[in-house]
Amino acid sequence: MVEGFEAVRPVAERTPRDEPPRSSADADRGGLTVDQLSETQLIARFAPHLRAHEPGGGSRYEILGPGDDCAVVAAPDGRFVISTDTQVQGQDFQLTWPNGVVSTGFDTGHKCATQNLADVAAMGAVPSSLVVSLTLPGRTSVRWVEDFARGLRAGAIACGAVHCGIVGGDLGRGGEISATATVTGDLEGRAPIRRNGARPGDLVALAGTVGRSAAGLDLLQDPSTKGTVEPHLVELMDNQLRPVSPTPLGAQLAEAGATAMIDVSDGLVRDLTRVAEASDVVVDLDPAALDDLARPLAAAGERLGRDPLYWVLHGGEDHGLLSTVPAGTRLPHGARPLGSVRAVPPGWGATVVVTTGTARESVADRVRVGTTPVRELPAELRGRGWDHFEPEDGV
Amino acid sequence: MVEGFEAVRPVAERTPRDEPPRSSADADRGGLTVDQLSETQLIARFAPHLRAHEPGGGSRYEILGPGDDCAVVAAPDGRFVISTDTQVQGQDFQLTWPNGVVSTGFDTGHKCATQNLADVAAMGAVPSSLVVSLTLPGRTSVRWVEDFARGLRAGAIACGAVHCGIVGGDLGRGGEISATATVTGDLEGRAPIRRNGARPGDLVALAGTVGRSAAGLDLLQDPSTKGTVEPHLVELMDNQLRPVSPTPLGAQLAEAGATAMIDVSDGLVRDLTRVAEASDVVVDLDPAALDDLARPLAAAGERLGRDPLYWVLHGGEDHGLLSTVPAGTRLPHGARPLGSVRAVPPGWGATVVVTTGTARESVADRVRVGTTPVRELPAELRGRGWDHFEPEDGV
Structure with missing residues (x-):
């Protein structure tokens, strides 16, 4: 370690490398490398x-x-x-x-x-x-x-x-x-909040946000947005570049009695499915709460021709905190209700239920995503979140 | 996290990459990737x-x-x-x-x-x-x-x-x-052993070894050693590929009263100089102890035409533990004396002194390496250990 930083370094010979093309991190001509x-x-x-x-x-x-x-x-x-x-x-x-x-x-x-x-x-x-x-x-x-x-x-x-x-x-x-x-x-003396503690009757709460980083990613990846200065689009891109997780809310939710918690890194449905499976429960997402999250993404959705609900359901990287808390828990400022937990019905597996479509209250419109097959979810809303190694054409 | 391992993964698009040439870690034809x-x-x-x-x-x-x-x-x-x-x-x-x-x-x-x-x-x-x-x-x-x-x-x-x-x-x-x-x-209740605690009068102790990994590295990098099965050379190469640090000796040396400690990752002289500088002392390495470390490397040195003392002085990656202990300390099994600590003489800086040459007992033959210029050290023994970024032609 040299001046505070570790220098545990082997003696391997420096071999010449095939250098990739110049990138924006490379020094400009004359700049120090x-x-x-x-x-x-x-x-x-x-x-x-x-x-x-x-x-x-x-x-x-x-x-x-x-x-x-x-x-x-x-x-x-x-x-x-x-x-x-x-x-x-x-x-x-x-x-x-x-x-x-x-x-x-x-x-x-x-x-x-x-x-x-x-x-x-x-x-x-x-x-x-x-x-x-x-x-x-x-x-x-x-x-x-x-x-x-x-x-x-x-x-x-x-x-x-x-x-x-x-x-x-x-x-x-x-x-x-x-x-x-x-x-x-x-942990300040508290028990760690795991993924496996969600119980039927619990509420699902979200601290922070979801979908904004994913919308920002799609904007960054679309050459047609070059030079855009529209503040709400720039904000979404900033959210992808520099996401902010409300970390104090983790301890606050734990103090409020959270039964399970996970950070949303790979997508709301994918990460919440991990909680559902670890806890062996079904989680119902509240369509109105999902709409509330999708609404600020409407303009970006129009710009890119995409349903903003897709970003909410499957976008990761906002690093919001998803937790389950006993019904009646007073949520800390910065957390919002997002759904509820129930026991697994006969013939089902642990899963997350997304209700969508015009007949939102109808059970017939409910679809399960996660480990059980996707049924009836409109094609434009199907997704699976992020997996680093998953074959592109498989699964 | 999936089945116990974290999957905090962004949604970045997978971009095609310029793939480097095949390596030995790549799957053989038909092997799973x-x-x-x-x-x-x-x-x-x-x-x-x-x-x-x-x-x-x-x-x-x-x-x-x-x-x-x-x-x-x-x-x-x-x-x-x-x-x-x-x-x-x-x-x-x-x-x-x-x-x-x-x-x-x-x-x-x-x-x-x-x-x-x-x-x-x-x-x-x-x-x-x-x-x-x-x-x-x-x-x-x-x-x-x-x-x-x-x-x-x-x-x-x-x-x-x-x-x-x-x-x-x-x-x-x-x-x-x-x-x-x-x-x-x-730390089991003990104070952490830092680099800055060496005091005049302390002994220097080495737990584990130095120089073997560096000798192994030079053997691996010399095409003339292809196919060698000589056990002592294979052992040295194994030492580079799979070094072993005697980690229990760290706690034992602390219990024995160690005043300073560092692991040898970048080379004996380089890492010991860090201790000398942090403690503001001079460390004298014992020539006989250095010879003891160099002797088992003699055959490798002959094979490659290199003075084995070079590997001892400047080779890292054995991850032995260098410590200073008060004089009279009974060293734990697995640790050996390597030198001694004294106050910085007038006109000197904190440094490590390596005595070499035929007139080993002569003060005149002492040379300082480290932050002060190398003087009188035979050219074949000059070195500086490992620095990941140091310009090749500088220093």
Whole structure:
């Protein structure tokens, strides 16, 4: 570790690589690239931005920050939660989108923070520490790396993870940009909120939002939106580039008695199906609540010729928190009712029920999606959320 | 998360990539590749191998294992240590070496475990949990991924991290194989052993070894060693492919009163210089002890025309533990004396002193390496350890 960041580095020979085409993260002519600095120098440019908001240097949980082989973090109740997640250039984020928008290092850092912190919140825990490992091609601009660090810090603040220290990390080389963050959290003495605790009679609540990031993604991927300045479309694209998860609501929902929780990363139906299956229940989504979520996406839907309900049902990456709570629970500000939980009827499996169509109240219009076959759901609303490896033409 | 592994995955479009040449991790014709499986199916193939040695399912520290947004790990003394590290194909490991040796998934997983666990041990802590994020090109063989999981588990066992649970992870796609592990550890009520605690009069101790991995690396990179079956050379190559860090010695050295500790990842002189600088002391390495470490490398040195002392001084990746202990400390089995600590003489800076040459006892032959200029050290022994970004022609 050099100046606070780990440098556990093998002696492997640097072999020449086939370099991919230039990207927006590459330094402009004359700009400083990471391979012009030593690891020590690069870390000296990177690390200060991670701690910029902490005049005292350190979070409530940080006992020993960067500078040794490990950081030391407090776990006041004798436990901690932990999760890890990676973003890879070209897979999980585009440096330049088909409509010409450029993802900055700031965007990538911000999103890296959000998607990791949401996992801690979904357990009902408070984020306590974050470590990050960043892999960089040698020609990456140093500015991009500094922006990443600022974005990571800003993302944590935007998500309300104000006590979370960024306590260490690792910088290394590779052929493509890749960022892995690991987050830990403090349960503050509460039981962790799992996926398997939803009970018949519970209400389903959503903290944060769904569908906005997916709408933003489709806008970014449509060349016809090039140069758009319409504020509501720009906002949706920003939501894809820099999503914000309301992490304090995770602990608040846990305190309110949440029986199950998950963050929506792969899509509302897909992630809620995981809760239904783990809990062995049926979840009915409330059509009016879905409409409320779809309505602000109407203009984007018209622009792209898409039913906005599709984004609500299947879009991930807003990193809202889906929870189930006992009926009658007073929801914290920022959470809204989204449906209800019932026992699995005879002949059914655990599933999520989406009611749609004109005869919304009719049982006949109910369709099941998830592990049971899709029936009657209009073709334009069928989807399955995100799976990294699922064959395109299968399933 | 699907079946215990996190699937926080964006909805980014899968863009065609320029595929690099086939590698030894690619499936043979007809072999199953990761893009033929869904993420759920791939995780079902991956996860069981991580827990194969734990009939009870879980380690001493595991409160909640894979299957939710986070795992929950015990931190009995109200703190934990944490560190993260990444290995990238072609940078940190070669899938096929110049001498024809093939690194398996097992090797890569094993090394990933070792280099992370060593960081926990170097704080004087006992490894408590590990999470891993694996990025894979679509054509990677499923067998390689299963082997990685087995290697990760086997590496933890080989390092003596018997109470460490592999509690979660993430599988995703990318253009090159990349593995990031994050480890946590339990200080068992002790103070963390930092780099800045070495005091004049202390002894320097090494647990484990140095130089063997570097010798193995040079053998792997020399085409003339193709097909070698000489046991001592094969052993050295194995040491590079699957290094073993004696992690229980970290806690034992802490209990014995260690004042500073670091794991040797970037080279003995480079890592010990970090301790010297953090502690503001001079460290004298004992020439006889260095010779003892170099002697078993003599045959490899002859084979490659290299002074084996070079590997001892500058080779990393054995992940031995360097510590300083008060004079008179009884070292635990597995640790050996390597030198001593003194105050910085007037006109010097904190540094590591390597004595070499025929007149070994002569102060005049002493040379300083590290942040102060190399003087008098024979050219064949000059080195600087590993820096991922350091310009090739600089410094």
